[in-house]
Amino acid sequence: SGRTTVRDIRAAKERGEKWAMLTSYDVLSAGIFDEVGIPVLLVGDSAANTVYGYETTVPITVDEMIPLVQAVVRGASNAMVVADLPFGSYQSSPQQALETAARFLKEGGAQAVKLEGGARVLPQVEALVAAGVPVVGHLGLTPQSVHTLGGYRVQGRDRAGDVLLADALGLQEAGAFAVVLEVVPADLAARVTKELTISTVGIGAGADCDAQVLVWQDMAGLSGGQAPRFVKRFAELRTALADAAAAYSDEVSRGVYPTVEHSY
Numbered sequence: 001s002g003r004t005t006v007r008d009i010r011a012a013k014e015r016g017e018k019w020a021m022l023t024s025y026d027v028l029s030a031g032i033f034d035e036v037g038i039p040v041l042l043v044g045d046s047a048a049n050t051v052y053g054y055e056t057t058v059p060i061t062v063d064e065m066i067p068l069v070q071a072v073v074r075g076a077s078n079a080m081v082v083a084d085l086p087f088g089s090y091q092s093s094p095q096q097a098l099e100t101a102a103r104f105l106k107e108g109g110a111q112a113v114k115l116e117g118g119a120r121v122l123p124q125v126e127a128l129v130a131a132g133v134p135v136v137g138h139l140g141l142t143p144q145s146v147h148t149l150g151g152y153r154v155q156g157r158d159r160a161g162d163v164l165l166a167d168a169l170g171l172q173e174a175g176a177f178a179v180v181l182e183v184v185p186a187d188l189a190a191r192v193t194k195e196l197t198i199s200t201v202g203i204g205a206g207a208d209c210d211a212q213v214l215v216w217q218d219m220a221g222l223s224g225g226q227a228p229r230f231v232k233r234f235a236e237l238r239t240a241l242a243d244a245a246a247a248y249s250d251e252v253s254r255g256v257y258p259t260v261e262h263s264y
Ligand code: KIV
Pocket: 023, 042, 043, 044, 045, 046, 047, 084, 180, 182, 203, 213, 214, 215
């Protein structure tokens, strides 16, 4: 039946059907998420953290992201694959945004792109949409602006909520088909979701968004360290993988593995 399209996303909002997005950065996770019917996979610039080990998402480059997008596209046959435009690859001008997006679609094989920001990126969104590139916006806690925001904290409280709503309406007007709302008060996300005809995708934005998104390693309990409040671990892959690696190591050192069954 082909991949999820922007029309499918629009239809889900009209029917009031909630759906789940996950990040993916490799062929195996993409194949698994695709098989269970996750309709949209995001090759997030969170790959900076989850794949490359950077402290923030600021350093990751387009060249570092393209191979990950290619792997996810190869691994998933039904999901729409959305690629994040990394920091510095779209802010300069609509032309720069279009050149970067073209690389993600032509080389990467993505079907859509996501970029961070409100009013300041509307010319970019308009240029992409005019060129035929589906766009997802991203408001609230926008990690590429961590140095301006002064840390990873809740956004859109009080008067800033009105600015966020105006930015969301601006993104919709500019042609975005969805907008991620990251770490904002649940009542603000509910208000934005009600006002917009395009889909809201929440992460730490309460239960009333049209969709939800999580970094897959957080969702599956593979990540270590202190997780933000909005994360729910639906499995404990970190423990499972550590136990498996320790058991393997132990059996090899004791001469228990491999046996004749594993030999030729
Ligand atoms: O990079 C990312 O993973 C994201 C999502 C968390 C929304 O932007």
